[in-house]
Structure formats: structure tokens, C-alpha cells
Amino acid sequence: MTIERFRPVTTMLAWRVAVPGRPPRRCRADVPEPAPGELLVRVLACGVCRTDLHVVDGDLPVRRPGVVPGHEVVGEVVVSRAPGYAPGDRVGVPWLRSTCGACRYCLRGRENLCPDSRYTGWDADGGYAEYTTVPAGFALPLPEGPSPVVLAPLLCAGIIGYHALLRAEVPDGGVLGVYGFGASAHLAAQVALARGMTVHVMTRAPAARELALDLGAASAQGAADAPPQPLDGAILFAPAGELVPPALAALDRGGTLAVAGIHLTEVPPLDYQRHLFQERQLRSVTSNTRAQAREFLDFAAEHPLRVATTPYPLDRAGAALDDLRADRVTGAAVLVA
Numbered sequence: 001m002t003i004e005r006f007r008p009v010t011t012m013l014a015w016r017v018a019v020p021g022r023p024p025r026r027c028r029a030d031v032p033e034p035a036p037g038e039l040l041v042r043v044l045a046c047g048v049c050r051t052d053l054h055v056v057d058g059d060l061p062v063r064r065p066g067v068v069p070g071h072e073v074v075g076e077v078v079v080s081r082a083p084g085y086a087p088g089d090r091v092g093v094p095w096l097r098s099t100c101g102a103c104r105y106c107l108r109g110r111e112n113l114c115p116d117s118r119y120t121g122w123d124a125d126g127g128y129a130e131y132t133t134v135p136a137g138f139a140l141p142l143p144e145g146p147s148p149v150v151l152a153p154l155l156c157a158g159i160i161g162y163h164a165l166l167r168a169e170v171p172d173g174g175v176l177g178v179y180g181f182g183a184s185a186h187l188a189a190q191v192a193l194a195r196g197m198t199v200h201v202m203t204r205a206p207a208a209r210e211l212a213l214d215l216g217a218a219s220a221q222g223a224a225d226a227p228p229q230p231l232d233g234a235i236l237f238a239p240a241g242e243l244v245p246p247a248l249a250a251l252d253r254g255g256t257l258a259v260a261g262i263h264l265t266e267v268p269p270l271d272y273q274r275h276l277f278q279e280r281q282l283r284s285v286t287s288n289t290r291a292q293a294r295e296f297l298d299f300a301a302e303h304p305l306r307v308a309t310t311p312y313p314l315d316r317a318g319a320a321l322d323d324l325r326a327d328r329v330t331g332a333a334v335l336v337a
Contacts, residue, residue: 003080005087014129015317016066020058023318024069024128032125034133040079041093041134045148046127047072047183048312048320048333049156050239051095054263055122056321063123070127070335071095071120072155073134074148082136092140092155093132095119096287112163112287119287128317130337140293143301150307153183153332154300155293160260161188161235162296163288167258168233172196177231179223179247180238181208182324183332184260187305188235190215191296194303200227202247203238207330211308226250235260241267248275248282256281309334 014029034040052069054060073093077085085091099106099114106114120126120134142151161184170176173196178185181203189199193216201212201220209220219228223243230252236243239261245268247257259282270276308331312320320333 003086005078012130013314014068014125016068017056018066020056020062024056024321026315026318029068029129031131032133034079034081037082037137038133038135039077039082039085039091039139041073041075041091041132042078043073043075043127043130043132043337045074045152045337046070046335047152047155047157048317048324048329048335050182050324051156051262052121052128053321053325054239057325059263060122063119064125067122068125068127068129068132069121070129070132071122072152072157073120073127073132074142074151074155075127075132078131080136085136085139090142090144091134092142092151093120093127093134094138094140094155094159094293095121096290096293097124097138098135109289109291111289117287128314128335130314138290140297149309149311149334149336152334153187153307153309154297154305157183157332158187158300158305159288159293159296160184160285161237162191162299163292164188164235164237164258164260164285165191166292167256167283167285168235169256170197170233174198174232175200175229175252177202177227177234177247177250178212178217179203179234179236179243180240181205181212181220182237182329185235185237186211186215186308186331189217190305191299191303200229200231202227205327205330211330215306231255233258237261239263239265241265244268244282245270245275248280251280253278254280256283258283258285260285308332311336
């Protein structure tokens with residue numbers, strides 16, 4: 001059964017990746033029609049994620065030619081073709097769009113590793129538009145109170161930072177190193193601080209170092225600088241493979257480095273004694289499960305996070321991507337429809 005709040009306009013403003021490696025193209029596009037089991041969502045805000053840059057710049061292989069990027073969408077349901085949602089409901093449209101539900105990874109509760117997983121803004125059109133769709137089973141119910149601009153970065157930057165923190169296995173009260181301090185890192189650092197961890201930040205941007213200290217980090221220094229004490233765990237948020245060796249070298253015995261990005265530049269050769277011996281670990285981070293998303297959003301509701309944002313109107317999405325690429329964004333860039 002289809003439930004509609006109203007029949008929306010038939011065309012919309014959207015940004016498409018016509019040619020990877022070139023700026024996205026602003027255009028008029030048809031408003032998508034939700035399939036059975038999907039929701040049509042009017043976009044209120046969409047975070048600008050570094051993964052969007054990787055899609056636009058051609059760092060990731062093309063999955064959908066001419067795709068509309070964007071996967072940190074806060075929106076309002078316009079048409080529901082699924083039970084459990086009605087027009088007017090506020091929902092989040094996250095990165096993880098679908099999984100098979102039947103493979104060994106899905107059955108083990110590790111759906112983020114599903115070989116048939118699909119992603120918003122990569123396999124399907126996302127939130128750099130006035131409307132988008134989402135399978136109802138992968139939509140995230142959102143509260144009405146907080147601003148859409150504040151909520152948007154939580155839907156990927158926040159969730160993936162939370163997953164990366166779990167992967168780094170830092171004990172509560174332990175010492176965490178954070179390499180790079182953008183949208184995801186500044187949220188993960190606050191989760192760590194709320195759990196009693198000491199946080200040291202390594203990043204190249206002076207404004208980011210200032211934000212880190214303002215949020216409560218114990219220190220903030222250059223991207224490859226040594227932290228003032230050994231680390232129980234670390235997260236590499238910057239997509240810079242050259243930071244893997246110094247981050248591993250900064251770990252204490254038994255420490256873990258989690259690499260949070262979907263793309264990483266080439267990693268230099270590692271020295272076993274300096275970087276891996278004494279049971280240091282190097283781990284990747286791959287998407288997240290829906291259970292982790294709900295767990296993080298519950299945590300954020302109980303421990304309100306300070307979300308640093310730079311809003312852009314939707315028609316300036318290209319400028320937002322350029323600013324993110326040039327490290328001119330402190331915190332998270334967010335498109336506002």
C-alpha cells in the first residue's frame with residue numbers, strides 16, 4: 001500500500017557525477033519513484049563526506065554512471081511504500097543502503113561485510129538533490145528536535161567514527177590517538193572523551209588543532225608528529241597512507257591502529273620491529289551495521305555531541321566539495337536544501 005503526503009513536483013535540482021575526476025554537474029532531474037518497500041524522502045540536509053570526494057574524484061570505481069552523491073541525508077518522508085513509516089516522518093538515509101540478508105556475514109551479524117551490500121550515493125542516487133529514496137529497512141528514524149544540519153553528519157561521520165573507535169579497542173580510560181581531525185574524527189573524539197579516554201590529535205590544519213583542544217583533547221600537533229605518550233589505540237581518519245608508519249610507531253605494546261576510510265593512498269614499507277612487533281595490530285574499517293548505527297544514535301541522544309558544521313546551500317555543492325578537498329572545512333560541511 002502506498003501512502004502519500006502529497007504528489008511532489010516532477011523535477012528537482014540534483015548534482016551528478018557525469019565524469020569521475022571532473023566537477024559534478026548541476027542539473028534538473030526527475031524526482032525518483034520509490035519502489036515497493038521504499039520511501040521517497042524530501043531532503044532537508046545532506047552532509048558532505050570525504051567518501052563523496054572519492055566518488056567524484058574517481059578514487060572509487062564507478063558503480064552507477066552519473067550517480068547523485070550524498071549519504072548523510074536528513075529528510076522527511078513524502079511517499080511511503082512500506083509499513084512502519086508515514087508521510088511527515090523524519091528519517092536518516094545513511095551510507096549502507098541494502099544487504100542480501102542471507103550470506104554468512106549477514107547471518108553472523110556482520111552485514112557490513114556482505115558481498116552484495118549496496119551504498120547510497122555510490123550504487124544508488126543519494127542526497128545531493130531535493131529528493132531521494134531509501135529502502136525502509138535501512139532508513140534510520142530520527143528525532144524531531146535537533147536541527148537537520150546537526151543531525152546530518154551523525155549519519156556517516158558519526159557512525160563510522162564510532163565503529164572505528166570500537167575497532168581500535170581502546171579501553172575506557174585508555175589513551176587514543178586521532179590522525180586527521182575532520183567531520184568523523186571530531187565526533188569520535190567526543191565519544192572517546194565521554195568514555196574517559198585521553199585523546200591526542202595529530203593533524204595538519206591549525207584550525208582543526210584548535211578545535212581539538214577546544215573539545216577537550218589533551219594535545220594537538222602536526223599530522224606525523226609523535227604524541228606525548230604511548231597510545232593504547234589510534235584511528236587514522238586522513239586518507240594518507242604515509243601516516244600509517246608513524247601511527248603504528250606511536251602505539252604502546254598491544255595497541256591497535258584502525259584505518260577508518262574507504263580509500264587510502266599507498267602505504268610505505270613497514271618495519272616489523274618498529275611498527276608491528278609486540279602485538280601491535282593494523283585494522284581496516286568497512287562501513288557499519290544497522291545495529292551499530294542505532295547504538296551510536298542512542299549514545300548521541302544520551303551524550304549530546306558538539307557538531308561543528310559549515311552549511312552550504314544545495315546549489316553550492318561543488319564549492320563544498322572543493323573546500324573539503326582543500327581542507328578549508330572545520331568540522332563537517334552540510335548541504336541545506
